[in-house]
Amino acid sequence: MSTLLEVQGLHAGYGPVEVLRDVSLTVEQGQVAVVLGANGAGKTTLLRALSGIIKGRGRATLDGRQLLGLPSERIAALGVSHVPQGRGTFANMTVEENLRIGAHLSRGDEKAEIGKWYEIFPRLGDRRTQQAGSLSGGEQQMLAVARALMPGPRLLLLDEPSLGLAPNTTRDLFASLGRINAETGTAMLIVEQNAHLALDIGSTAMLLEAGRMVSSGTAQELRDNDDIRRAYLGY
Amino acid sequence: MELFLQQLLDGLATGALYGALALSVVLVYRASGIVNFAQGEMAMFAAFLTWQAHTWGVPLVLAIGLSMLIAFAFGAGVERVLIRPFGTTAAAHLSLIIVTLGLMLVLTSGAGWTWGYLTKQVPPVFGEGVVDVGASAMSRQALGIILAVAVMSVLLYFLFQKTRLGLDMRAAASNPESARLSGIPVGRMLMLGWGLAGAIGALVGALAAPQLFLQPNMMAAMLLYAFAAATLGGFDSPVGALIGGLLVGVLENMAGTYIDIIGNDFKQAVALIIIMAVLLFKPEGLFGSRTVARV
Numbered sequence: 001m002s003t004l005l006e007v008q009g010l011h012a013g014y015g016p017v018e019v020l021r022d023v024s025l026t027v028e029q030g031q032v033a034v035v036l037g038a039n040g041a042g043k044t045t046l047l048r049a050l051s052g053i054i055k056g057r058g059r060a061t062l063d064g065r066q067l068l069g070l071p072s073e074r075i076a077a078l079g080v081s082h083v084p085q086g087r088g089t090f091a092n093m094t095v096e097e098n099l100r101i102g103a104h105l106s107r108g109d110e111k112a113e114i115g116k117w118y119e120i121f122p123r124l125g126d127r128r129t130q131q132a133g134s135l136s137g138g139e140q141q142m143l144a145v146a147r148a149l150m151p152g153p154r155l156l157l158l159d160e161p162s163l164g165l166a167p168n169t170t171r172d173l174f175a176s177l178g179r180i181n182a183e184t185g186t187a188m189l190i191v192e193q194n195a196h197l198a199l200d201i202g203s204t205a206m207l208l209e210a211g212r213m214v215s216s217g218t219a220q221e222l223r224d225n226d227d228i229r230r231a232y233l234g235y
Numbered sequence: 236m237e238l239f240l241q242q243l244l245d246g247l248a249t250g251a252l253y254g255a256l257a258l259s260v261v262l263v264y265r266a267s268g269i270v271n272f273a274q275g276e277m278a279m280f281a282a283f284l285t286w287q288a289h290t291w292g293v294p295l296v297l298a299i300g301l302s303m304l305i306a307f308a309f310g311a312g313v314e315r316v317l318i319r320p321f322g323t324t325a326a327a328h329l330s331l332i333i334v335t336l337g338l339m340l341v342l343t344s345g346a347g348w349t350w351g352y353l354t355k356q357v358p359p360v361f362g363e364g365v366v367d368v369g370a371s372a373m374s375r376q377a378l379g380i381i382l383a384v385a386v387m388s389v390l391l392y393f394l395f396q397k398t399r400l401g402l403d404m405r406a407a408a409s410n411p412e413s414a415r416l417s418g419i420p421v422g423r424m425l426m427l428g429w430g431l432a433g434a435i436g437a438l439v440g441a442l443a444a445p446q447l448f449l450q451p452n453m454m455a456a457m458l459l460y461a462f463a464a465a466t467l468g469g470f471d472s473p474v475g476a477l478i479g480g481l482l483v484g485v486l487e488n489m490a491g492t493y494i495d496i497i498g499n500d501f502k503q504a505v506a507l508i509i510i511m512a513v514l515l516f517k518p519e520g521l522f523g524s525r526t527v528a529r530v
Contacts, residue, residue: 051416072415081416088413090406092524101406105418151418 004029004187005062005155012049012056019045021211030185034202036195036232042211043191044085047157051075051082077105081153085160087144091133095124098132098143102150117146138169155187162194174201195232199223241371242488248377250484251384255439256457257464257476259432264470265408266428267318269328272335275458276342277433281306282440283346286357286449295360299441303434310433311426346451354448380442388477404428456503463506466513469523483509
């Protein structure tokens with residue numbers, strides 16, 4: 001298996017405040033990697049640095065190509081799709097328009113592609129002419145995921161997809177993510193506080209604490225780690 | 236009744252211009268989140284360019300087209316050079332408003348320095364004479380203004396609702412960060428928005444110049460009406476801007492005719508009253524989005 005994303009010695013933050021210190025991680029082709037961490041550990045900062053929303057120092061390469069320093073739209077064009085925290089939907093535009101925006105970078109047949117996502121998430125199809133802002137939290141998250149996957153990215157960055165969702169909805173969402181990963185082979189980097197579900201579909205996992213990567217391994221290894229079990233899995 | 240109809244028609248013609256200028260204010264507001272106080276002066280400057288080209292012998296319609304092109308490039312350039320460096324966060328808004336006020340002064344004095352402050356006669360684009368409309372009459376120019384603004388509105392509607400580029404522009408205005416993450420070059424979309432606003436302004440300037448007489452302060456009052464129109468329609472709604480413009484034009488005309496103390500000289504008060512009333516009682520305007528967001 002070859003490495004898709006390789007991050008080495010990444011530092012990032014906001015103005016003079018450094019949030020991430022010397023973070024390194026890898027995501028293999030087609031794999032789901034999970035980053036666990038408490039609030040304020042730097043999970044969101046990590047994704048924002050990788051997609052070019054904020055500046056980062058160090059190395060983050062996609063297939064050997066340095067991402068740091070590129071503007072967001074170039075990083076997106078290289079095949080990195082980011083579902084930001086809060087979902088980042090276009091609230092005053094319709095579901096269908098949101099998906100069409102997602103297709104900005106895709107070369108395929110837009111209509112067919114959108115139809116495919118309506119099959120995967122039928123509730124989006126039912127609401128295609130509704131404004132995205134009027135959808136429920138779960139539907140918005142589905143829309144955000146579908147929009148991000150429209151161009152057929154190589155790497156999907158997901159920022160706390162479970163945030164604000166009911167437990168059932170969260171479970172369905174992660175089940176969908178697992179299926180999408182299995183079927184399309186899209187690699188994913190998911191940051192989560194909800195460790196259970198994320199570790200279920202993840203093959204590797206890392207723990208971020210106060211901006212540093214404190215442990216990493218296979219999802220099973222982290223599940224078996226006593227500290228992580230107590231802090232993030234609650235048993 | 237005849238007087239009423241006549242005032243209504245006249246109001247619609249001026250209102251179409253208010254609406255079109257309001258539309259350019261709204262396009263900039265949607266793109267950058269600020270009100271461009273120089274929008275009227277950009278239109279005035281473009282009107283001078285039209286006049287200049289025309290006096291050099293360029294046919295009037297072609298001269299307007301040329302000045303719209305130049306105004307497009309100028310608007311896009313303003314975004315890139317004067318606006319972008321401040322960033323798009325709310326914290327930059329005050330600085331940006333000061334910048335647009337500065338640009339307004341520069342353009343006014345620039346036009347004065349180049350062409351002088353004496354008013355210039357500009358021929359009406361659609362010729363002299365009147366057209367009968369039912370029992371009333373309308374000048375060819377007034378009717379032409381309404382048609383020109385209608386055509387422009389349809390073209391813009393087509394651009395924003397039916398084309399990929401329009402979708403991308405709306406996305407960039409709606410949520411710049413997500414637009415970038417979807418691969419949309421947001422900076423270019425903002426420049427386009429400012430450019431379109433400039434071109435629309437140039438059209439307004441050329442259409443208004445025959446009535447207002449061309450001089451550097453020509454658009455100052457009209458910008459106030461455009462603000463009233465945009466406020467009434469909802470500051471983030473292009474359709475609202477146009478309809479708001481028509482309403483303001485008609486209201487202003489009616490108030491001038493039927494309310495004695497307002498008369499012809501105090502009509503601007505109507506704009507202020509509209510702005511105040513809308514902001515107090517319906518701040519999002521008639522068509523603006525009171526964004527419904529569920530989380």
